[in-house]
Amino acid sequence: MGSIELVCPAGSPAMLEAAVAAGADSVYCGLRDETNARNFPGLNFDAGELAQAVTDCHRRGAKVLVAINTFARAGDEARWRRSAETALEAGADAIIAADLAVLAHVRALSPTARLHLSVQAAANTPEAIAFYAETFGVRRVVLPRVLSAQEIARLVADVATEVEAFVFGGLCVMAEGRCALSSYATGQSPNLSGVCSPPEAVSFERSAAGMTTRLAGLALDHAPAGKTVGYPTLCKGRFAVEGEASYLFEEPTSLNAMELLAELRAAGVHAVKIEGRQRGKAYVARVTRAFRSAIDALDRGESTAPFEHLLTDLAEGGRETAGAYNKRWR
Numbered sequence: 001m002g003s004i005e006l007v008c009p010a011g012s013p014a015m016l017e018a019a020v021a022a023g024a025d026s027v028y029c030g031l032r033d034e035t036n037a038r039n040f041p042g043l044n045f046d047a048g049e050l051a052q053a054v055t056d057c058h059r060r061g062a063k064v065l066v067a068i069n070t071f072a073r074a075g076d077e078a079r080w081r082r083s084a085e086t087a088l089e090a091g092a093d094a095i096i097a098a099d100l101a102v103l104a105h106v107r108a109l110s111p112t113a114r115l116h117l118s119v120q121a122a123a124n125t126p127e128a129i130a131f132y133a134e135t136f137g138v139r140r141v142v143l144p145r146v147l148s149a150q151e152i153a154r155l156v157a158d159v160a161t162e163v164e165a166f167v168f169g170g171l172c173v174m175a176e177g178r179c180a181l182s183s184y185a186t187g188q189s190p191n192l193s194g195v196c197s198p199p200e201a202v203s204f205e206r207s208a209a210g211m212t213t214r215l216a217g218l219a220l221d222h223a224p225a226g227k228t229v230g231y232p233t234l235c236k237g238r239f240a241v242e243g244e245a246s247y248l249f250e251e252p253t254s255l256n257a258m259e260l261l262a263e264l265r266a267a268g269v270h271a272v273k274i275e276g277r278q279r280g281k282a283y284v285a286r287v288t289r290a291f292r293s294a295i296d297a298l299d300r301g302e303s304t305a306p307f308e309h310l311l312t313d314l315a316e317g318g319r320e321t322a323g324a325y326n327k328r329w330r
Contacts, residue, residue: 003299004265004272007065007164008288011043011277016053016064018281023292026063028096029053029277030194035083036067037120038277039194051090063093069118070194071099081105088113096142098177103136116140116164120191122177126158133161140164142273144176145255146324149263156268165264167257168287168311169275171323172235181234185216197233204229230316254315255323258294258308265298287311 008024010016019027030036032044045053054064066087072080080099084106087095095113097103098120106113117123117132119142132138140162143152147165156163172179182196183189190196197215205212210224213232220237223229230236230253238245255275257264264272272295274287290311294304312320 004261004295005164005270006288006291006295007271007273009169009274009277009279009284010053011038011040011279011284012281013045013049013053015277015279015281015284016057018285019288020057020060020062022285022288024062024288026065026093026271027053027057028065028067028273030067030069031083031086033079033083034073034193034195035070035080037069037118037190037194037196038067039070040199040278043278047086047090050086050092054091054093058091064090065094065096065116066090066092067096067118068102069096069098069120071120071191072101073192077101084109094140100136103132103138107136111137114139116142117161118142118176119144119166120177122175124155124175126155129155129159129161133159140270142166145172146175149260149267149325152264152269153267162270163268164271164273165257165269166255166275167261167264167272168255168291170316171253171255171321179235182215185218185234187216197231202232228318253319253321256308256311256315256320257322257325258291258304258311260322260325261294261298261304283314287314 005025007026007028008019010019010027010029016027030038030044032046057064068083080102084102088110094116095106096116096118098118103115106115115136115138117138122144123129123141124144124147129141138161142164145166177191179190179196186198186201188195188198201216203214210222211229212222213220213229215232215234220232238247290307294307297304
């Protein structure tokens, strides 16, 4: 078994530099528009910055993967076409996409361009993955965060593509590509405009009784005074059903699957991915460094245990979970 590729977020040129310096094998980034799923003010790259990033990363032995992973808006398809052309012109090592039209456009522009299927496509069966591989030449599939390690092992055995899996960061407990709740509340779709729970719609109300988190005025949760709260997304809200308030899946926590790196490598996972393009460069550097150390230890035949709890204080709400890898919420 070879070493697992470490894929890290780069929400800005400064974050890209921090990730590469800390040991990322690859970084993923997006252009400064709604063609990527992290379309927040102050993030992402313009065409010149992307071209410079590719040059700098290649000089240091790292790869740049460009996310054009939202779904093209009817009547505005040219925006997604331009982003694909910009990424190819910059020399990106791969384009990460989910929309069939974007995949087809990249394939037509450059039959040899490397395509990765975004998690936004939510492809998690051999049949779905085979369709993308055979139709568009997709070489890698980023799996949605709904599969256990055992299910991933069975899937890898049945597909010809590389497989990439998330191991740290935000825990999207819904199948990606179906983020309807945020769209309903805020009018901005994560899948079309790249914004899940936009900051301008988020509010925190503090009182003597505790903290209430709201999205577009809708109360999502309430925490007693002194208890930490996470960023309010509807999929992590607490809702009243038949008189009892509970979370849809589990309490707001962050994914940390470092303890499963050996199992994921044995399952045939080619690359592991850190979520967090909307975070700061210090966060990216610290997480990258910890996972670099763990993967290097694994390559030496050593345990990852010394590194598995180095990042707990970065977890959302101060709590972390292995999520669907252990199927606790199922």
